[in-house]
């Protein structure tokens with residue numbers, strides 16, 4: 082990560098307006114979006130959006146030609162532009178030909194993408210943005226910080242200041258008054274403009290229609306008042322039929338602004354008359370700008386399913402801390418990172434891809450069903466291939482890929498850490514490592530790893546067997562979690578084995594783009610775990626469970642290692658997370674907990690992978706209740722704690738405020754303890770509470786349950 086980029090993160094974090102406004106917005110957004118979807122099946126809606134958009138992405142050429150034929154039959158002129166230069170040249174020539182001196186624009190990310198305003202202004206043409214947010218940022222010479230709300234990063238005080246200094250003195254920070262002021266100023270621009278430029282949310286091939294979904298009414302004025310209307314439309318906006326508009330119209334307002342429908346939905350098919358009755362010139366530019374290349378890429382084609390609702394930004398724990406300008410380009414957030422890598426170039430995403438914490442919150446709300454985190458990982462992989470890994474990282478992954486060496490080093494570290502470790506924590510690290518213990522204590526490496534202590538647990542002879550997959554944290558820092566898992570399974574009549582050949586699940590390597598290392602880890606683990614004749618492979622770490630169930634397969638697929646996929650699937654079929662397996666055993670009557678209600682109140686933190694990939698968020702809550710605990714919910718229980726493996730080491734400046742918010746939410750519940758199912762989250766939250774000197778206990782659900790077995 083470059084120093085300049087790190088500095089831009091620091092600047093954003095130091096801006097209290099940004100953090101406060103975005104933090105409050107994201108909290109309110111979650112609730113209002115849920116209300117907007119009340120009574121609707123979001124999963125069905127997004128299946129429909131995905132299908133419509135995926136069809137479009139795989140039939141771009143066919144739909145573009147059909148659209149052109151229909152739109153031209155209705156009087157439009159359709160121009161196919163392959164790159165930004167062609168779009169700009171077409172509009173400039175049109176403007177010159179028609180003596181255009183003034184242009185009004187409605188909000189359009191496609192024109193932002195190609196920096197159209199700058200180009201036209203350089204030729205002496207006046208360009209006025211008429212969407213309120215776009216006008217504000219135009220006055221400030223900024224790019225949008227958010228796809229739907231371009232000026233979301235600014236307070237009303239800042240907007241009043243901008244209006245006062247750039248337009249007319251004396252504006253007050255009063256929102257209705259500022260809106261009225263803007264409306265008055267912009268109204269004259271509409272009336273005096275020679276050309277209107279818009280984008281479009283949807284382009285319908287069947288009818289040659291453009292659909293514009295807006296709230297301010299400015300798009301209607303832009304597209305109807307001036308004598309020439311130019312629509313710049315990315316070809317991914319094409320859908321096959323008018324019927325296909327429906328799911329997008331259901332999802333876009335709900336996801337973007339939590340509305341059932343926006344104030345305006347305009348459908349433009351062909352020329353409309355000017356006020357004197359003459360037909361208005363309608364030019365539709367279908368812009369490619371690498372979208373066809375994207376459609377031809379089997380991994381990235383799904384990014385064309387984006388309907389630009391920006392909900393992925395609204396729920397992103399990183400975006401709400403730093404806002405959009407840190408991303409440095411027009412498109413922001415996770416999807417912005419992907420679009421930047423394509424519409425600009427891969428290396429432009431080098432720094433910004435590192436912002437993704439891989440919590441998966443974006444994937445959960447995306448109406449296009451785009452797997453944004455997976456695509457970010459693919460970017461990381463391609464970047465690593467294109468420019469190579471930094472030497473230090475390469476050396477670390479080489480060690481991780483050598484199980485014996487890796488484990489010997491961990492054992493050696495458990496001795497070397499002694500001067501720093503106290504009461505199971507490392508609270509201060511020296512010199513350049515001090516950042517790592519500034520905001521949370523780190524766990525000390527256990528004196529004896531779980532793989533050693535396991536040998537001392539005498540196993541019952543049972544018909545059913547499970548292999549435990551520990552993962553690095555349980556194995557070397559939290560052996561008590563592994564021992565608890567074993568105790569619970571033994572009690573249910575399951576014999577547990579610990580395959581010695583198991584090693585790191587490869588998640589750290591994969592999440593850093595080192596897929597070869599991840600594949601090496603995957604092969605070692607598959608070999609070790611499939612050697613055992615067991616019914617289940619169980620893990621008490623959701624990240625490891627996801628690695629065993631999904632990531633090994635995905636890594637092999639990405640590397641074209643077809644031969645390895647069969648065994649990876651066999652392992653995936655046997656693998657279960659701890660909570661899901663134990664819930665099953667309880668439901669089957671094979672496991673019971675002691676009677677009696679516990680005095681302790683527990684709040685539960687959802688680990689990202691357990692909730693969003695394994696969908697097992699209910700099982701631990703049910704189990705804790707069955708074991709006699711009162712479970713009280715915390716606010717934002719499913720927002721990432723900021724750990725995310727090596728993320729908290731690479732970007733402690735972001736990990737720390739994310740953790741801070743989590744700890745506040747935990748404390749607000751008044752619970753005396755917090756449970757979770759991920760050793761990584763335990764490390765982060767326990768370490769954070771230790772730094773605060775809090776008495777709130779932090780435990781893995783397995784440890785809690787093991788103490789309550791009948």
Ligand code: SF4
Nearest residue numbers: 387388390391393447
């Ligand atoms: S990626 Fe999904 S959530 Fe993000 S803007 Fe696009 S459609 Fe919306």
